[in-house]
Amino acid sequence: MTSAIITLLSDYGLEDGFVAACHGVIIGIAPQARIIDVGHLVPDGDVRRGAAILAQTVPYLPSGVHVAVVDPAVGSTRHAVAVQAGDRVFIGPDNGLLSWAVHAVGGAQAAYEITNEDLFLKPVSPTFHGRDIFAPVAAHLVNGASPADLGPLIDIGRLVTLPTPSSRLRDDAAEGEVLSVDHHGNVQLSITGADLSSLGAHIGDTLAIWLGVRQLSVPYRETFAAVSPGELVAYVDSAGLVAMAVNAGDAFQRLSLPPGAHVRIGLSR
Amino acid sequence: MTSAIITLLSDYGLEDGFVAACHGVIIGIAPQARIIDVGHLVPDGDVRRGAAILAQTVPYLPSGVHVAVVDPAVGSTRHAVAVQAGDRVFIGPDNGLLSWAVHAVGGAQAAYEITNEDLFLKPVSPTFHGRDIFAPVAAHLVNGASPADLGPLIDIGRLVTLPTPSSRLRDDAAEGEVLSVDHHGNVQLSITGADLSSLGAHIGDTLAIWLGVRQLSVPYRETFAAVSPGELVAYVDSAGLVAMAVNAGDAFQRLSLPPGAHVRIGLSR
């Protein structure tokens, strides 16, 4: 591996020194490493949210070692894994956190269980594998270790994966679910802009959006700035997915749509 | 441009992967770039607050490319601009966000509309110009592109500027307004320490401060630590501006003074 890039995602928060400890361990082992913090404010233990952030960010990150730690079962029997996908290596707990990102960059070519204690910081804290296992392992990889040095090859078909968000294109409607809610309260769906194009929807149209028993008529625009402040709008977001926003407002609060909620979109007659 | 420094200011927040995507795009194009995050917690769409933070920080930043994105009208018809000021280049939406910082470092020498799509990431998301336009353009600048490569020269007199905060020195009083409120609740005015000196005020004096119809007698000290906890104080802050604070407290909550509120300061008799 020639890249010296290591990226970090976690739910460690920024109030404590946990992120800095990971940086320190990496730099101590691999001073040439360049670290990019993908983010550390994933809600505590929210594997799905961490997976969504990583998957939507990784296409814009240089190839390297991508460490992700949202690990509510740290210290239990879940495995630590390294997943090779193209010229990237993803490292983290085998709880589905990595699965959407691995899929986003073309899928896994090989996977290894991380068991080689020679590469760990010792003693390994039962509650801080980020610092004692994942950070030093990532540093050793940019120092020239091979993923095969980390531990035994495992069957990529046995990696834990999150269910792919449902999305189905029918004759007159696209069905999907709420995938994620961002910092601005924008509600991101598993329905793509391409799905809407297949239905014959164009920017400027009005969409019929069913949320359970509610039906809304929502303008479909290029961006939220195209509607008046306080108005609801649907647009294709920076990840290529249909999102609902309120210009200068919070669509999540307006709609009360949690991740996983079912959504159907058709053209308004 | 020989400096490899790129600084980033935005209202993207730290919960999502938006900032990391910008870092990733920059490093992918210009691996030698050194990135300084000025901050990403500007309140959503608060151009004035973003402008104040950038203007007060830029004198302490090395020369380089200064990217700022607080852009409530992203995707509308507002222009993207590059403004050259000395050996610095400011990049962002032409909505006034850059204006106070450009003024703080001596004013604009030239400005360019950013239209050269060869330098963009494609497809350009209508809602994430930070990642797809501003980040790659900044990276190309540190790779040797010239601001003139970005697009057509525009008249610097036609750049959008925020109104300069009002401040007027009278015989017996300095008038101004609330410029900004910082993280600690300290209320920063558009009145300078030099203004108070012109009035004959010295550290240790008591000031008469009019806030609308209210009049307060406030000790003028070198720092908030010079008064007792819970006590109000006026001092010259780290930007050279008069600020009001409560030692170990929150002056903004105490005074309810929003940005723009009128303030007059004289010497207490």
Add this chain to the structure above:
Amino acid sequence: MTSAIITLLSDYGLEDGFVAACHGVIIGIAPQARIIDVGHLVPDGDVRRGAAILAQTVPYLPSGVHVAVVDPAVGSTRHAVAVQAGDRVFIGPDNGLLSWAVHAVGGAQAAYEITNEDLFLKPVSPTFHGRDIFAPVAAHLVNGASPADLGPLIDIGRLVTLPTPSSRLRDDAAEGEVLSVDHHGNVQLSITGADLSSLGAHIGDTLAIWLGVRQLSVPYRETFAAVSPGELVAYVDSAGLVAMAVNAGDAFQRLSLPPGAHVRIGLSR
């Protein structure tokens, strides 16, 4: 000093440009410096919390210059100091903030009052020594200045130190206090895992924990994942200290135990 590492800890928050100004000053003086942010969300003026974070993180940071600024008395008569400990130099206000970290890496070998104004940014703001004194001094150190260049040698016995958290091992119980509460609401005690071992406690036992007049029976496990969600657990945390947590919950809210509260732990009969 050959290391180019500078670490920063403060209570500046991330909303303003204060941290970026410190980065900018450092890089302007010492472009080769590598900066690690230990954290900037120490609660305002909370010297004890800052000291705990620094002490628990520094063993994982490469040697270098460790700057810490939680400085409620900035601008008063407190001294600025540089404390040499092994191949590390700690820089900050002499208010006890550095004391636990210095102790954690083996104690002070020498201390200097920082008085050499040639190394400061001028004019020095009375309220922002981080930018105008500590950041440039740290940069000059990585540029080759010696701690002795900063100002006069002072007696290490006269440095301000925080009281070491009380901890006493009796025949049948370990006594201590609440040291810190982390971002997850985990309550960290001054009692070590080794103390519990001395009492004969083993993972899997039930502990009797006295909090003032309350007595709780708490399972002692390797990690919080070993109990059911919502259940209280005691474990040895990543700093080697006994901590109380609620799996998928907030022990601080559950127990209302502020830092300093007295705690006694014995084996449950």
